[in-house]
Amino acid sequence: MRSLSWKLGGALLLIVVVSVGLMAYLTNLSTTREFQEYVSQGNTMYAQRVEDTLSQFYAQEGSWTKIQDLLGNLLRSGNDRLIVADSSGIIVGDTAGEWLGRDTAEAGMDDGNQISIDGQEVGKLYLLSSTVGDGRGRMRGRGVPGSPMPALDIAEQNFLDRINSSLWVAGLIAAAIALLAGLFLTRQMTRPIRALSRGASQIARGNLGYRVKIDSKDELGDLAQSFNSMVSSLDRSEQSRQRLIADIAHELRTPLTVIEGTVNGIIDGVFEPDNERLGSVKEQTALLTKLIGDLRDLSLVESGQLKLKLAPTNVVDLVRRKLSQVELRAREKGVHLNLNANQEIPDISTDSDRLEQVLANLLSNAIRHTPAGGKITIAVETVTSDSAHQIMKPSVIISIADTGEGIAPEHLANVFERFYRGGESRARSEGGTGLGLAIVKQMVQAHGGKVWAESKVGKGSTFYVALPVTDS
Ligand code: ADP
Numbered sequence: 001m002r003s004l005s006w007k008l009g010g011a012l013l014l015i016v017v018v019s020v021g022l023m024a025y026l027t028n029l030s031t032t033r034e035f036q037e038y039v040s041q042g043n044t045m046y047a048q049r050v051e052d053t054l055s056q057f058y059a060q061e062g063s064w065t066k067i068q069d070l071l072g073n074l075l076r077s078g079n080d081r082l083i084v085a086d087s088s089g090i091i092v093g094d095t096a097g098e099w100l101g102r103d104t105a106e107a108g109m110d111d112g113n114q115i116s117i118d119g120q121e122v123g124k125l126y127l128l129s130s131t132v133g134d135g136r137g138r139m140r141g142r143g144v145p146g147s148p149m150p151a152l153d154i155a156e157q158n159f160l161d162r163i164n165s166s167l168w169v170a171g172l173i174a175a176a177i178a179l180l181a182g183l184f185l186t187r188q189m190t191r192p193i194r195a196l197s198r199g200a201s202q203i204a205r206g207n208l209g210y211r212v213k214i215d216s217k218d219e220l221g222d223l224a225q226s227f228n229s230m231v232s233s234l235d236r237s238e239q240s241r242q243r244l245i246a247d248i249a250h251e252l253r254t255p256l257t258v259i260e261g262t263v264n265g266i267i268d269g270v271f272e273p274d275n276e277r278l279g280s281v282k283e284q285t286a287l288l289t290k291l292i293g294d295l296r297d298l299s300l301v302e303s304g305q306l307k308l309k310l311a312p313t314n315v316v317d318l319v320r321r322k323l324s325q326v327e328l329r330a331r332e333k334g335v336h337l338n339l340n341a342n343q344e345i346p347d348i349s350t351d352s353d354r355l356e357q358v359l360a361n362l363l364s365n366a367i368r369h370t371p372a373g374g375k376i377t378i379a380v381e382t383v384t385s386d387s388a389h390q391i392m393k394p395s396v397i398i399s400i401a402d403t404g405e406g407i408a409p410e411h412l413a414n415v416f417e418r419f420y421r422g423g424e425s426r427a428r429s430e431g432g433t434g435l436g437l438a439i440v441k442q443m444v445q446a447h448g449g450k451v452w453a454e455s456k457v458g459k460g461s462t463f464y465v466a467l468p469v470t471d472s
Helices: 004-061 067-074 154-204 219-267 275-302 315-333 352-369 424-429 436-446
Strands: 080-086 091-094 113-117 120-131 134-139 311-313 336-340 348-350 375-383 395-402 450-456 460-468
Touching (some): 004 067, 004 113, 004 120, 154 219, 219 275, 315 395, 348 352, 352 375
Antiparallel strands (some): 080 091, 120 134
């Protein structure tokens, strides 16, 4: 696998080599040019100085006879060679002493620097120097024919070569440092990505407790944080899935054990198949049916698959209808039902079947938890808002208050959770599945509403359902 760090490293290497190479090459080029310019200016000034001295000499002496003695003193360095020719072109002075008496025209030296006194040419100066790989000498200084840049003498060329090679060495060192620093930074930058990739494969292997440790404060740090919170939520939903399966298995086992025990007892002749035994089997079968129905409803509404059939609903009529259905059960238990709906209540948009299910669950709980002689009061009212319960829109509130045993504060916060039972054994023996309030909460939330409960142990409980009034 070609890793990201190799790719980044390769790209970096290319950039460093190209940019440092280009920079060193261009710097070399411009250094050579600048240096030649500098040498050219030096030569021009030198030639000018020598010319001035020579014309002074000629002015004093009136001839070039003793020039050879002076010429040696005018040399700047051992690489230079000065040649003086008189006005007829015959060489009268040569620091090398080789060409004395020769004709400059014959030697092809026709373009020297004029030496003149009062505008009258008295001779010519030739400034030559020995150059690299060429012992013969070249013209330099002013008036060098055919060459815009002067040839450099050996010392100058060596100096330039040293500078240029220093530039290449500096370029190479800079490139090496840039590469090392770049590779280090690349590794640093790709470290969080490697950590994330390790994390992802751990999660894929089912290790949901794994968390990525990245302390950088940049986008990768944010990504790691989102990754960790995604894993946390995955972990939570996995745990809740496992808990749900365990809860369902537990809830199914109890009625099934009763049914199995009773049926086995009847088969073995231990129990008579009388009404009491068969009634118990029937009761447990009904509980199983209810449990499965409740689970189906809950999973539908929780997964968002429940399609509400919304229609304008008169909530008071619906409550009345529901009360008449449970009236008999309440009367049998000796519980008094009371409706309090004096206000003008607007129709609201609800799925009346689902709202009936909500009321059925709340009323059946209230009847179940209220002792004989107790009272259940159902009230319907409207509010414009209720910040204490985060109700910001006008809503219809249905409250069901009983005078039952009440719910202890430590249970009150949990009663809307799946399979939560305050009074464990009794609730089940009374036909509760532990899903009633969870269904109520999900159904009401699907309507855009809210549920909450208030309770005082020994005094009773009140359950509230708030449903928003929507403009129709
Ligand atoms: P269950 O099927 O067990 O009634 P619910 O979800 O309807 O399940 O209720 C959860 C728990 O809340 C019940 O087991 C009970 O302890 C408590 N509860 C619900 N309604 C009332 C009430 N009106 N009075 C007292 N406790 C209640």
